[in-house]
Structure formats: C-alpha cells, structure tokens
Amino acid sequence: MAGHSKWAQIKRKKGVTDAKRSQLFTKLGREIAVAVRAGGPKIEENSALRLAVDRAKASNMPNANIDRAIERASGGADGSQLEQIRYEAYGPGGAALLIDSLTDNRNRTVAEVRATLTRAGTGMAESGAVAWLFEQKGVIAIDVDETADPDDIALAAIDGGAEDVAVDEGLVEVITAPSDLESARSAVEELGAPVASAEVVMRATNTVPVDTDQAAKLLRLIDSLEDLDDVQRVFTNADFPAVALVEA
DSSP states (O other): OHHHHHHHHHHHHSOOOHHHHHHHHHHHHHHHHHHHHHHOSOGGGOHHHHHHHHHHHHTTOOHHHHHHHHHHHHTTOTTTTOEEEEEEEEOGGGOEEEEEEEESOHHHHHHHHHHHHHHTTOOBOOTTTTGGGEEEEEEEEEEOOTTOOHHHHHHHHHHTTOSEEEEETTEEEEEEOGGGHHHHHHHHHTTTOOEEEEEEEEEESSOEEOOHHHHHHHHHHHHHHHTSTTEEEEEEOEEOOHHHHHHO
C-alpha cells in the first residue's frame, strides 16, 4: 500500500497552475456529466455523482461551475457522447499503468496516449496485461490534527465497513470495498475528522519498487498523460522512493 499512499499524498499536495486550472475543471465537469447521465442529478441518490462533486470541490472548482455542470448534464446533452476507455501500459522501471479516459473520439485519444508513451520510451500493453495487478477499492484520506485521534478514526472506519486502516506521517488512509466507501466515510465524518479525499480508485495489489532515476521518468510520464485533455486519471503500481516525491 506504500506506493499508492505516497502517490495519493503527493497528488493532493501538488499545486495546480492557473494555466492548467481550466483544463482540470473541464475534466471534472466531464466526470460530473457522466455520473449524472448514469444515476441522475440528485447527489443524495447518486454516489458516483457525490464522489465526482467531492473531487471537484477538493480541486477548488467553484460551486457555480459544479451546479452548471449538473444542470447541463440533466438536460441530456453534456456527457451523452462521452465514452469511458481504460488503456494499459508499462512505464519506466517496468511499472504498470492504468490510464482512464473520457472521450468523444477514441481514435484521437488512443493516438495521443500512444504518442506520449512512445516519447517516454515505453508503450501500450495488451488488454488485460496489467489490469490484473490492480483491484477497485475505496480510499479515504484523513489529515490527522490535534482534534482527531488516529485510533478513534481507525475504529470508526472499521465499524463503518473499512477493510484496512494505516497511519503514515500524519495521514490516515482507510481502504474499503467500493460499496462501503460511503458508510466508512460517514462514520469518520461523524467524529469530526477532516476528510481530505474519498474516492474509488484502482489500487495495486502488489507494488514494484523503482529507483530515483526511474521514479523521476515515471512521474514525468504520468504528468504528461494527465495533461492530455481526454485522460482523467492514471494509476500505477510503482513504489516511489521518498526523495523522488519530495523533488516532484
């Protein structure tokens, strides 16, 4: 779990430049639209929409933008042409990559993903080649402060259905089955613990250690992939050395 925890932590702390903010909001708006299309516009009745909205708020997307995205998608237009596609690839050091996209043109998207991987000296993997190294899990991250006791958080999360809880450098990470994410989150929030993020991710079942040089190349590749308009998120099974994340 070290690899995922470190990566999730650095991504939460990583700033978003003004130049990328508009692109990020567009991606988040797409997630909201797809969630509305699949389960309706009511957050209390649509867990996927709640998660999409939470991700948007965590990225400082204005409430007005979120409301407009839901309203437009409710009209049946936004999200209707978007297709969810997952690509599999290998990165530096032999690390596995899962690349999730939302696109209205799969030919354009696969060409851009392939070109980005090629420039990094790696390439696409066959379907199923690396997907088996990951499993879908709910992940809740809680920033521990003087008002939240890690033991109390762990007990509450377990009562809420958590499968595993770990504490690392002031961060409590709770792992759940996707179906138990909301109940575990609610149990933690009832304590008043500050939830930094709660989302369903593809979590590596086993991590692969990469050295500092490989880690730097892999982080650059992941950034390049996530800079593509159609790529939503990238998951890896790499276990990054701490120094690589500090310098990222």
